[in-house]
Amino acid sequence: MxxxxxxxxxxxxxxxxxxxxxxxxxxxxxxxxxxxxxxxxxxxxxxxxxxxxxxxxxxxxxxxxxxxxxxxxxxxxxxxxxxxxxxxxxxxxxxxxxxxxxxxxxxxxxxxxxxxxxxxxxxxxxxxxxxxxxxxxxxxxxxxxxxxxxxxxxxxxxxxxxxxxxxxxxxxxxxxxxxxxxxxxxxxxxxxxxxxxxxxxxGHAERRPEKLQFVESDPLWPRRFEHLAARLRRVMGPSAVRIDHVGSTAVANLPAKDVIDIQVTVVSLHVVDAFADPLGEAGFYGGVGFDSPKPEHPDIAQWEKRLYGYADPGNIAHIHFRSIDAPGQRFALLFRDWLRADAQARADYAQAKGVLAAKADSVTDYAEAKEPWFDREGWPRANRWAAEHGWHAPLC
Ligand SMILES: CC(C)(COP(=O)(O)OP(=O)(O)OC[C@H]1O[C@@H](n2cnc3c(N)ncnc32)[C@H](O)[C@@H]1O)[C@@H](O)C(=O)NCCC(=O)NCCS
Ligand SMILES: Nc1ncnc2c1ncn2[C@@H]1O[C@H](COP(=O)(O)OP(=O)(O)OP(=O)(O)O)[C@@H](O)[C@H]1O
Structure with missing residues (x-):
């Protein structure tokens, strides 16, 4: 209903x-x-x-x-x-x-x-x-x-x-x-x-279009995040340790796919599975997903997540439920904060996205093409920035 x-x-x-x-x-x-x-x-x-x-x-x-x-x-x-x-x-x-x-x-x-x-x-x-x-x-x-x-x-x-x-x-x-x-x-x-x-x-989440399309930064993206976060908070209460806007739509002045990325931090992925029914009633559907392992954390098990979407065709979203001790949880927050803080990082990432997008035919190709950039540039540079600025992942 x-x-x-x-x-x-x-x-x-x-x-x-x-x-x-x-x-x-x-x-x-x-x-x-x-x-x-x-x-x-x-x-x-x-x-x-x-x-x-x-x-x-x-x-x-x-x-x-x-x-x-x-x-x-x-x-x-x-x-x-x-x-x-x-x-x-x-x-x-x-x-x-x-x-x-x-x-x-x-x-x-x-x-x-x-x-x-x-x-x-x-x-x-x-x-x-x-x-x-x-x-x-x-x-x-x-x-x-x-x-x-x-x-x-x-x-x-x-x-x-x-x-x-x-x-x-x-x-x-x-x-x-x-x-x-x-x-x-x-x-x-x-x-x-x-x-x-x-x-x-x-029981379907609305999927992003397979054809890759970037749009200019939209001032309404934070509000779209807030609405989804409020719905998730209502369903999960304190079982959602944190709910954060992550990805390119969380960074002002960065062109992006028109998809709101949200990270919900949980103590364990079992918590998400226990909430599958009420999440479904609220319009959130999904299943098991994995982030790409990085060299310092080669074990794929550490990169397991739950990837959900939302059923509204006017507010396409990816909800990444990650465990609080997963390296991907920390990286999503670090990457966003690094891009927000560092104009050069933003410009380099926007440029890399543009170059890769020009070569890719589909969103899947593009996502794959982006990985080497993250391994070579994004991950080491963001980590260096974190060390220089004393950045630590927020606990709650
Ligand atoms: C004071 C009452 C008796 C006046 O009745 P009246 O027939 O003149 O107005 P009606 O109820 O048809 O409301 C018409 C419009 O007034 C506005 N309005 C009504 N109550 C309120 C309120 N508490 N605060 C602000 N606006 C209100 C709304 O825009 C509403 O659509 C009535 O409005 C009422 O009982 N209000 C309190 C209940 C309430 O908050 N209703 C609003 C939605 S549940
Ligand atoms: N576009 C419009 N052009 C002309 N008249 C309109 C238009 N939209 C609404 N109206 C008229 O304006 C009046 C107010 O509209 P309506 O009753 O829908 O408002 P409402 O927001 O529901 O008000 P209330 O809060 O009192 O319920 C009505 O008499 C309606 O017929």
Whole structure:
């Protein structure tokens, strides 16, 4: 089951996107709707709200007076936090129930206005933010009958666009008409959501293209790493001793294949095998792999790792699980730190990559061609740099 979270500031167009995704085949769970359900008349949720805010937040019919409660909580952050402490756990429990009742091949979209604020993003395979310029949002909300001052109070009570972007894999810009928004949603569905769900259903990680292609350094690479790291951390907890962004995408200003390399340090590779099922549920699949031995460590057994990928076609990743005492674990961190620190090393590596890439037809050929460079240049020079600068592999 693919679990997608959809978020956005009030009036950005989240519900409109959710509606389109539902037409395309998604099962939509709407947190706003659930937040009404859990405080409907005669629920224990409503009783909890009344016991905190008093009977004055009830209408004469005994239902929640939403406008009254809104005027209290959007003026007072502590009061809002108390209301959220009542509503949010109940909304989450109900969302879990609904999700559990869906079939395995479902694509579930949870519409969660406060995704960034509540730290739930790593629990989803894909997080989407809908964004629109503030003035446009205020106009749309006014057309829906929300008073400008009320709208501004809610905007102020929410995370900023930048904070939402921090936790989202995709940003949908809703700065044109509805037709354009629908076109963007349909494209996202066809190119990313559908194939992602297929991959999950069949237990496949998305593979890098076999044709070698370098792209310019992308400022979004660190964020893509952060999102994957947060998902891995959620699954493995402290069993992941460290989670590091490694490889060329971890070094600013270095062209690279558009693949995020992540090293997860574990005490033993058995730990990874024990996590295979929950890693699979989170979209991470893989198996046994080996790094190339270096002359000082000729024993191939020391170079065993687990190599996983991620099922998202829009975020191709290699996750290298290495044992804390493996020479490859130390080298991945050293190589990255050396390239980050030493401009000459960066330039030489970029040049070597360019020369080798020009000769190689495929990614596999290129990876093989790179090994002698590592043996002859990368490994000895990085080690020399480590000795000169007192670099030691971080322990935790
Ligand atoms: C205060 C309440 C009763 C006002 O009800 P009202 O019908 O006017 O608004 P509704 O619930 O439809 O929400 C509309 C929009 O307001 C914004 N909003 C609602 N609650 C919050 C909040 N706690 N913080 C920031 N924005 C919020 C969201 O953008 C939401 O989409 C209601 O919003 C509420 O119970 N809020 C607390 C629960 C909550 O956090 N809900 C958000 C998602 S679970
Ligand atoms: N591209 C667009 N062009 C014109 N109107 C739009 C566009 N996108 C959304 N709207 C309208 O703007 C209003 C707000 O959109 P929507 O209800 O989807 O926002 P929302 O982010 O879900 O808000 P809320 O947080 O209140 O749920 C709606 O009336 C919607 O029909």
């Amino acid at each position: 693919l679990k997608v979270a959809l978020t956005g500031g009030i009036g950005a167009g989240k519900s409109t996107v959710a509606q389109k995704l539902s037409q395309l085949g998604a099962s939509v769970i709407d947190a706003d709707a659930l937040s009404r359900e859990v405080v409907a008349p005669e629920t224990e949720g409503l009783a909890a709200v009344v016991s905190r805010f008093g009977p004055e937040v009830l209408t004469s019919e005994g239902a929640l007076d939403r406008a009254k409660l809104a005027s209290i909580v959007f003026d007072s952050a502590p009061a809002r936090a108390e209301l959220e402490a009542i509503v949010h756990p109940r909304v989450r429990a109900r969302a879990r129930e609904l999700t559990d009742s869906l079939p395995d091949d479902a694509i579930v979209v949870q519409d969660i206005p406060l995704l960034a604020e509540t730290g739930q993003a790593p629990g989803f395979h894909l997080n989407i933010a809908v964004e629109a310029p503030r003035e446009l949002r205020l106009e749309r909300l006014a057309a829906r009958g929300l008073d400008r001052a009320d709208a501004l109070r809610r905007i102020d009570a929410q995370a900023s666009d930048a904070e939402r972007r921090e936790v989202c894999d995709v940003v949908l810009y809703n700065d044109h008409d509805l037709h354009e928004l629908e076109r963007r949603v349909a494209l996202l569905w066809d190119e990313r959501i559908k194939p992602f769900a297929e991959n999950l259903l069949h």
